Amino acid sequence: MKLPPFALHVPRTLDEALALRAALGSDAKVLAGGQSLLPMMRYRMLRPYALIDITRVESLARLDTAPAVRMGAAVTHADVERCERAGALFDLLRAHAAEIAFLPVRSRGTVVGSLVHADPAGDWPLLLTALDATVELASLRGRRAVALRDFIRGAMDSDVQVDEIALAATLPERASGLVRWGRCKLMHRAGEFASASALALQGADGQWACWLGAIDPGPLALPATAARLPAAGGLLPPRRDIAASALDEILAARPHVDPLAASRHAQAMARAAEQAWQGVAA
Ligand SMILES: Cc1cc2nc3c(=O)[nH]c(=O)nc-3n(C[C@H](O)[C@H](O)[C@H](O)COP(=O)(O)OP(=O)(O)OC[C@H]3O[C@@H](n4cnc5c(N)ncnc54)[C@H](O)[C@@H]3O)c2cc1C
Structure with missing residues (x-):
């Protein structure tokens, strides 16, 4: 099925992305990997008039591994799968990422998008809740951090305000001590x-x-x-x-x-x- 018409905005900086998010209102959506959003649009479950593609914002593509793991909002499942850092935590993250769908989905779908989407069958909500992750969010009003256990309020329901973009998911440093x-x-x-x-x-x-x-x-x-x-x-x-x-x-x-x-x-x-x-x- 064809996608319904929409305006595509491709900001290059976070400031630009946040300004768009504030200006476009609740009928616009953030586009990350599009692996959940685009199928929902194809089936007319959602009809946003505008999409804000955040994957070109360089600062959101960072995957930091020390002192704590921090996955920016444009980090894909495949980026995690390719992470070369040694240790039990990284073996677990790689194994978890590698079992999500198929490579084309893993190369586009993002970890943070999966948390925002909050599908109970999603793989990241389980692992990152168990590891006690925090989600960082930003809007023109400021920044906040929410424990993932509170961020996911229920099936397909996460705590993102209409003018906010989720920036990253961060693990506590103690997660690196996984045995x-x-x-x-x-x-x-x-x-x-x-x-x-x-x-x-x-x-x-x-x-x-x-x-x-x-x-x-x-x-x-x-x-x-x-x-x-x-x-x-x-x-x-x-x-x-x-x-x-x-x-x-x-x-x-x-x-x-x-x-x-x-x-x-x-x-x-x-x-x-x-x-x-x-x-x-x-
Ligand atoms: C064939 C297929 C098989 C799949 N199998 C699995 C599987 O086995 N396990 C699994 O866990 N997942 C699976 N998925 C889902 C996939 O992992 C998705 O990529 C993921 O659920 C959503 O991430 P995304 O980056 O594609 O988000 P998108 O589809 O771009 O967005 C999803 C929702 O989150 C919002 N959003 C995304 N990022 C942000 C942000 N940073 N800030 C604010 N809002 C945001 C969007 O507006 C949208 O409402 C599968 C998908 C497909 C198509």
């Missing part, structure tokens, strides 16, 4: 969105965090399941015990989730924990 990780993305077919998705992360303090994605309305922490994973040494509980613990937590926290789907999420959690325990990242 082990495991992830399991279940898909009906390779390259699709997740039908269930799980992460098990062990920080430098030995503590585990267990998270699920692709679950309405957004990422779900499983603290009781995380508490069952041994800090160091010891034995990992059997897969069925981890899955049973995860299932209890899912059904308690999200009683609306279909029991079969909940069971798939719980199995994904057990597999992620096993992968982390086997030290894939070590």
Whole structure:
């Protein structure tokens, strides 16, 4: 299907982009990778009269890796996949990026666009929530930073005001101390969105965090399941015990989730924990 008509603005500086964002109002949209916005326009779910393409603003294309990871709003999934920095955190970021769709989508779609879009099945909302990321936003009124856990308010609902542009997603420095990780993305077919998705992360303090994605309305922490994973040494509980613990937590926290789907999420959690325990990242 053809795109409906729109005016395209391609600012080269952030000041120019913010001025356009303020002037064009709520019927204009920011265009990042266009991998969610353009399909929605093709299907006439959205009809913005103007798009502000932010991908030519040089300062938004930066991917900083030290002292903390900061991904500018024009950083694509493929940029993360190509990042050469060593360490468990970067192995995890690369593996996560590499499993998003196919290369043409990864070469255009952006990490920050994915957070703003807030699709519950999106991969970045899960990982960056688990890593306690912050989103930086700017408008002509000033700048602010919001914890991603608050930024995503629900399915397809994020905290971006009509005159704002999200500038970057930043990880706390402690994320660089990640020791082990495991992830399991279940898909009906390779390259699709997740039908269930799980992460098990062990920080430098030995503590585990267990998270699920692709679950309405957004990422779900499983603290009781995380508490069952041994800090160091010891034995990992059997897969069925981890899955049973995860299932209890899912059904308690999200009683609306279909029991079969909940069971798939719980199995994904057990597999992620096993992968982390086997030290894939070590
Ligand atoms: C075939 C296909 C398969 C896919 N599979 C997956 C998958 O497996 N996992 C996954 O996570 N994603 C998947 N995606 C989605 C893809 O990752 C998108 O790129 C992503 O969801 C949105 O990023 P974008 O840069 O393309 O944003 P856009 O489509 O450009 O924008 C999305 C929305 O966010 C707004 N926006 C974007 N950036 C900003 C900003 N900086 N400030 C303010 N507003 C902004 C836009 O106005 C729009 O409303 C898939 C997409 C396709 C087409």
